[in-house]
Amino acid sequence: MDAHYDDPRITGEHLRSIDTPTGTVTLVGVVHDHPASVFRVRTVVTDRVPDVLALELPPLSLPLFERYAEDTRTPPVFGGEASAAIQASTTDRVVGIDGPTLPFLRRLAVTLYRKGGSIGTVRGILHGLASVTKNTLRCRLAGSLAAVTSIRLEVDSPVTYATSRVDSPERQAENEHSQITRARAVMDAFEPSRAASFGDDVRETHMADRLAEFRNDGDVVAVVGRHHLEPIAEQLGARLADPDR
Template sequence: MEPPPAVDVDSDPRVTGEYVRQVSGGPGTLTLVGVVHDHPASTYRVRHVVEGVAPTVLALELPPISIPLFEQYASADRTPPVFGGEMSAAIQAADTDTAVGIDRPTGGFFRRLGRNLLRERPSLETVRNVASSAVETAKHAVLCRAAAAVGARTSVRLEVDSPIPHDIDRTATPDDQARDEREQVRRSRSFMDAFRTASRSRASRLEDDAREATMAARLSDLREEGDVVAVVGIDHLESLAERLDGTDGPD
């Protein structure tokens, strides 16, 4: 898998093959863009790739029912948009009306998660952690849809999530942004390894496996419509690329 030829990955340190993957061999080419949520380097990378590829379909690591809210965020005059981070920035940059959410909660996700639990039979504590995460995710998706409904009827744009704070902003140099982003990834992974309990780690693994299988299956279907750019968290990038390039089927 090589970075997409339509995207210049050498001239800017924020747009490198480290966080961009291309999966070819199907009806449409799939370009995966890994992001650190709300980081300025990720926002730049998403806009650069989307504008360069000009996909038929823009796929986002968001619940399908939350897409209308991020489309509202993307309609703002400011570039990048004030709300919605790299997801609304991707919608704003895309020359397509087809933006879709590929993340949980969906029926496919819950079916895969249920099979994972039945197959592995984890501890009751792990099951509780999985259930708690699923409930919180569903509540947040419903909140996004409610905020979109308010926005559709009024001029009010409700910020459902506060932006994740970072040590740098988009006024910093490209080199500094790229360096800070890599450090954010390193620190996040170190923190999870050091402080997450065994039960929470297993719950996260079970949930991520179901999420990634579901996202991969959806992306495989979307490629039938043409070229796709998918914006996903960096921690899902390699797994999705492997599932979609034929080494590990999408379930």
């Protein structure tokens, strides 16, 4: 990373490193589809040359982003930071660490049972889960279609910002910082619903557990949403410090 120490898009506020018995897990926080985040992901993956690349994606969605990463353009047109990370990686171990999966659903059910919740909370969780599952299946279908044809489907429209990758690093970093600050301000002003908070807690716990599974597999780079960065880093650090957890 030394060659990029003066690039404002790559700073410690977006990165966390946790030592494992066989290497280091590097967490990269991103703002979805943001050009500064795409650059950061590509740079970290290229510099670290991880043995495992972990992405905040459901495993079923992964084939679609692998197809996006086959784009001859750099970074790929579709797939944001996820396809950019895959394109920059040399490892054949690319994994999705987010739900929905059967272990994730079991964790969700057990946690909901233990903590309880109102009918409204449960309804909100189920609604969110149904939406995510629907999108995951769409990604899987699109990935399967792309694997056997020349058709490339855009499942989600890329998010656009008041900056692009042709702008200066300073402008990109400034705009990304404003996006993060604005998101935090909204969360502070409007407390997230119980369902949303509950869902984030379960997802972060699930992703930390998944990353802990790679403790003996060498160096890992994990690309996660910026607001998940600190909770996942804290939980992963605790798990690696106490393998019996």
